[in-house]
Amino acid sequence: MAKKRSKRAPKTSAPRRKRKGKAGAAVPRRAQPKGVINAWEDDPGAGAQPSGGQVIQRPVPDLRDQPLPIRIAHPASAPEAKPHPPGTAEFRYWTAAEALRRGADFWRALLPAPSWEVGSILPVDLDFGVDLNAFYDREGLKFFHGSAAGRTVFSGESPDVVCHELGHALLDSFKPQLFDAASIEVAAFHESFGDMSAILSALQLPSLREGVLAETAGVLRRSSRLSRLAEQLGWAIRQSVPSAVEPDCLRNAVNTFFYRDPDTLPTTAPATSLSSEPHSFSRVFTGAFFEGLAGMLATTDTKNEAALLQVSQDMGTILVEGISSASVVPTFMSQVAASMLAIAATRFSAQGYEAPLRSGFVRHGILAPSMAVAATHAPVRAAAVAASTEPTTLPRLQLSVAEYGLGVPSIVVYAAAEPKRLQVAGAALAVGPAPSAGQDQAAKSFFEDLLRRGRLKVAKAAKSAAEVVRAAAPSTHESYTHELRREGRQMVLRRVRIDCGFDHR
Amino acid sequence: MPRIKEQELKAELAKRGFESVSIKRELPGRRIQVEANKLYPVHVEAGESIYAPVPVSLSVELDARGRVKSIAGDTPTPAAVTDAARYIETLRDSGQLTSTGEQQSAAGMTHQIERDEQGLQVLRRKRFSIS
Numbered sequence: 001m002a003k004k005r006s007k008r009a010p011k012t013s014a015p016r017r018k019r020k021g022k023a024g025a026a027v028p029r030r031a032q033p034k035g036v037i038n039a040w041e042d043d044p045g046a047g048a049q050p051s052g053g054q055v056i057q058r059p060v061p062d063l064r065d066q067p068l069p070i071r072i073a074h075p076a077s078a079p080e081a082k083p084h085p086p087g088t089a090e091f092r093y094w095t096a097a098e099a100l101r102r103g104a105d106f107w108r109a110l111l112p113a114p115s116w117e118v119g120s121i122l123p124v125d126l127d128f129g130v131d132l133n134a135f136y137d138r139e140g141l142k143f144f145h146g147s148a149a150g151r152t153v154f155s156g157e158s159p160d161v162v163c164h165e166l167g168h169a170l171l172d173s174f175k176p177q178l179f180d181a182a183s184i185e186v187a188a189f190h191e192s193f194g195d196m197s198a199i200l201s202a203l204q205l206p207s208l209r210e211g212v213l214a215e216t217a218g219v220l221r222r223s224s225r226l227s228r229l230a231e232q233l234g235w236a237i238r239q240s241v242p243s244a245v246e247p248d249c250l251r252n253a254v255n256t257f258f259y260r261d262p263d264t265l266p267t268t269a270p271a272t273s274l275s276s277e278p279h280s281f282s283r284v285f286t287g288a289f290f291e292g293l294a295g296m297l298a299t300t301d302t303k304n305e306a307a308l309l310q311v312s313q314d315m316g317t318i319l320v321e322g323i324s325s326a327s328v329v330p331t332f333m334s335q336v337a338a339s340m341l342a343i344a345a346t347r348f349s350a351q352g353y354e355a356p357l358r359s360g361f362v363r364h365g366i367l368a369p370s371m372a373v374a375a376t377h378a379p380v381r382a383a384a385v386a387a388s389t390e391p392t393t394l395p396r397l398q399l400s401v402a403e404y405g406l407g408v409p410s411i412v413v414y415a416a417a418e419p420k421r422l423q424v425a426g427a428a429l430a431v432g433p434a435p436s437a438g439q440d441q442a443a444k445s446f447f448e449d450l451l452r453r454g455r456l457k458v459a460k461a462a463k464s465a466a467e468v469v470r471a472a473a474p475s476t477h478e479s480y481t482h483e484l485r486r487e488g489r490q491m492v493l494r495r496v497r498i499d500c501g502f503d504h505r
Numbered sequence: 506m507p508r509i510k511e512q513e514l515k516a517e518l519a520k521r522g523f524e525s526v527s528i529k530r531e532l533p534g535r536r537i538q539v540e541a542n543k544l545y546p547v548h549v550e551a552g553e554s555i556y557a558p559v560p561v562s563l564s565v566e567l568d569a570r571g572r573v574k575s576i577a578g579d580t581p582t583p584a585a586v587t588d589a590a591r592y593i594e595t596l597r598d599s600g601q602l603t604s605t606g607e608q609q610s611a612a613g614m615t616h617q618i619e620r621d622e623q624g625l626q627v628l629r630r631k632r633f634s635i636s
Contacts, residue, residue, distance in 0.1 A: 131612055137632035161635055168633040177525035180630050181542055182557035182589035190633060230635065237636060250636060263591055267598035276591065277599045279636060327529075328540055328560040330588040 033060040038083040039095035041211070042202045042225055043158045045232030048248040050151055053232070054225075055086060056207050061094075061101035067114045068104040068170075072097060073140070074125040092157045096126055096143070099159035103166040103201040110313075110320045117172040117179075126156040132236050134161050136168035138179070148236035160198045160230045160250075167197025174320070177328055184262040184276050185332040191282035195229055196289055196319065199253060202226060203312035209305040218303055221294035227253040243270035253290035257283045259333070259365030285333050288364035289315075295356020295469065314353065318343050337361040338375035345376040359469045362452050369451045370403035373465055399444055404451060405465035406458060412490045413447065447493065450482050457483035509537060510571050517573050518565070524558055532564060535574075539563040544627060545581050547589040555618060557589045557628040593628060602628075 036057045046052030060081040063070040072078070075093065084090035104122075108114040116122045123140035131144035134155040143156030143165075155161045171193045172179050178186050202208050208226065216222040225231075228249035237245050246252050251271075262276040269275035274284070293315050300307035322340035329335060341361070344354040354376055361367040367375065402409045450456040451468055457478070458467040484491045515526045523541040530538050542558035549555065559581040566575040581589075596602035601615040615634055621627050 132636070133612065134635045135632040142632075155635070164635055165633070175527075177527055177540060177542060177560065180525060180558045181560050182547065182592045182628055183560060183585070184588060184592050184595060186560070187592065194633070194635070233635070244636070262595075263587070267595040275599075276595045277601075278595075327562060329562075329582075330584050 033062055033081060035060045035081055036083060037061075037081055037094035037098060038086070038091055039098040040086075040157065040159055041205060041208050042198075043160045043228075043231045044086070044153075045158075045230075045235055045249075046225070047228070047231060048235065050148075050153070050232045050235040054207070054211065056205070057083060058098045058102075061097045063097055063101055065101065065105075068108045068116065068122070069120070070100050070104060070122045070124060072100075072126060073123045074127060092126065092154055095159065096124070096156045096162055099162040099201070100124065100141075100166060102159075102204055103163040103197060104170075106201050106204050106313075106316065107166075107170045107197070107320075110316045111170075111174055113174075115173060116169060117176050118169070122169055124156075127154065131155075132233060134165050136165045136172070138172075141165045141169065146236060148239040151236070153232055153236040155233055158230055158232055159202065161233055163198040163201040164194035164229070166201070167194040170197065171323070175323055181328055183328070183330055183332065184278065184281065185330060186328060187278035188262075188281035189285060189332055189336065191278050192285040192289070193319075193323075195251060195253060195282065195286045198229055199226060199290065199293075200312050200316050200319075203308060206305060206309075209308045213303075213305060213308065219294070220297050220308070221254060221291055223252060223254040227290060229253065243272070245271050251279070251283060251286070253283075253286045255283050255287040257287055257364065259284050284364055285336075285366060288337070288360040288366050289319075290360075291363065292353075292357040292360035295359055296351070296353045299352045299356060314348060314351065318348070318353070318357070321347075333366050334371065337366045338371065341367075341372060341375040355464065355467065355469060359454070359467075362468050363454065365452070369448055369466070369468065373403065373405040399447060401447065404448075405462060406484070407462040407466075408484070408491045410491075411447075411484060412487075412492045455481045459484065509567070513571070514539075514565070514573065518563075521576070521579075523561075523563070523579075529562075535567045535569075536564050537567065539565050543579065543581060544625070545586060545589070547586050548593050550618075550626075553626055555593060555628060556625050557593065559585050559589050561585070589628075596628075601634075 037060055038055055039058050041054040041056045044051060044053045063072065072093065075089070078097075079090035079093050081094065084094065118138050118140055125140065125142045128135075128142040128144055130146055132146040132148070132153065132155070133144055135142040141162075143154065143161070145152055145154045147153070168190060171190060178190055181187075203226070212220070212224050212226040215224045220226070228246070229252070230250035231248065234245040234248070234250035237250070238247075257274050260274065262281055265274055265276045265281070267276050269277070269280060271280070274280055293311065296311045296315060297303055297308055300311065318340050321343045322336050326332065326335040326339045341354060341358055344357050348354070358367070358372045358376070362369050362372050397413045398410055399413055400410050447456075451466070454468045482493055485494050486492075509528065509531075511528060514528070518526045518539065518541060523539075523543055526539055526541040528537055529540055532538055540560065540562055543561045544556045545559045546554035547557045547559065561579060561581050563579055564577040565573055566577075568574045593602065596616050600613045602618065603614050603616075604618045613634065613636075615632055616628055616630050618626050618628055
């Protein structure tokens with residue numbers, strides 16, 4: 001059962017940027033309707049259950065508000081604007097209206113010239129027919145109802161679903177080329193933007209910010225009501241196709257999916273695996289985004305609800321500007337990520353957002369460590385390999401690492417000191433004095449993997465440029481497995497500990 | 506640099522087969538960088554080419570009056586064509602693609618292959634879905 005939640009008093013929030021309309025001109029606001037309505041906070045479901053979502057009271061939304069006006073075309077007339085109980089058509093109407101207005105309000109403050117691609121007003125159909133789905137097309141938004149295990153589920157009742165679809169419409173408004181582009185990553189990114197829209201729109205609610213900070217003990221990277229998208233719709237789909245969705249929601253922004261060339265992936269796969277299907281592949285970017293968002297909050301002094309609001313708005317700015325400047329190419333995700341890093345470095349240098357964002361993108365493989373450094377510190381320093389001529393009794397590799405921003409041009413890796421992965425390269429070294437390109441690549445791959453997983457201790461001077469922070473790293477003690485030690489004239493990669501912990505991240 | 510008449514430029518590029526045109530930036534030498542989609546044959550089904558809107562980045566040279574003088578980079582890269590072909594395969598395998606004549610409201614459908622006014626079979630997105 002849904003729990004009634006008392007209305008919370010407004011909290012002190014970071015100042016919002018001035019609302020702007022087309023061409024940046026200030027738009028006079030209409031007189032706001034009075035009163036309150038009941039709405040779901042983020043979804044009717046909670047975790048694996050189809051019910052249990054939080055009910056909140058919100059001001060009556062005005063869908064005609066400019067810019068980005070919205071019209072609910074079906075049902076044709078609005079029910080009385082007052083608090084209605086969940087389970088009624090009136091409640092469903094107002095919870096959808098509230099989510100639509102909130103999502104549009106969030107994004108329109110960030111867009112230079114907000115207007116819908118579909119026309120002057122965005123039409124919405126709250127019950128277009130029978131399906132466990134929701135659509136955005138260039139006519140408007142369409143939601144459905146469907147049955148599962150004796151329960152009727154309305155997709156338009158979920159603010160998560162509403163703000164996902166609204167996200168498609170908004171991205172289409174400022175990057176219309178993406179709508180029709182025949183590209184796996186472009187399509188996947190569109191889906192990711194929908195999920196990011198749901199997350200950032202949810203964060204505009206004071207009650208959700210408070211709730212998620214309490215639920216995660218302030219550690220936003222943990223799976224929570226914020227990271228879990230569309231619990232009830234996910235439950236309904238799970239009743240007939242369990243492998244199609246997460247165990248407790250439709251998709252979860254807290255994930256460990258790592259980028260792969262979509263050409264190497266299967267075209268379909270269960271939810272536990274990555275495929276080139278856009279919704280599946282979208283999770284890579286969403287995971288990186290969410291990790292970056294959590295890291296951005298961690299950089300704030302207070303890490304409280306007001307800070308979370310500000311971080312969500314800053315992330316929205318970084319996203320919009322990053323997408324706007326990104327080139328539409330097959331590797332679109334890395335283009336957006338690199339643009340976002342550059343914007344974080346230039347526009348938000350004082351906040352220190354660049355490092356957590358970079359960590360998210362690197363740890364999910366969207367940017368290689370060297371590319372991430374290059375994105376914010378271009379031009380990349382030229383690689384300088386100083387091949388050692390000193391004799392040694394151990395097989396070793398000299399690796400160029402200049403591109404990682406570690407402050408050293410190259411390092412020495414002693415094969416005999418390294419575990420499995422480098423033993424391959426070491427063993428191969430035994431049959432020849434010089435490593436082949438392939439052997440070198442294997443060693444480099446090992447090193448980059450350490451960096452990517454946040455397992456390499458980076459010298460203090462190079463931290464800002466090169467450190468990849470593990471969100472799950474303990475704060476009370478070091479947990480790196482390797483470090484670079486100066487040994488004579490060389491910087492040498494040495495293992496410092498073997499981590500047998502259960503931290504899979 | 507001649508003043509860019511954006512709507513006229515988009516109309517002129519549309520006549521040359523470019524869709525969703527957006528101007529990225531001005532370049533030296535009366536050139537502008539434009540991003541667009543171009544219909545390009547990326548796949549063959551039943552002996553007939555399937556065209557898809559493939560992203561391209563153009564360098565458009567303008568004359569003194571701001572009209573298109575020449576276009577460079579109007580052919581999709583091999584990587585983009587491969588990506589588009591793979592995309593069609595993914596859509597087909599995941600049940601998101603239907604062809605003309607098939608039920609458009611099929612659950613999960615996001616794309617359709619339809620015949621345009623020139624008789625070409627073209628991949629077109631119809632909608633986004635949440636799952």
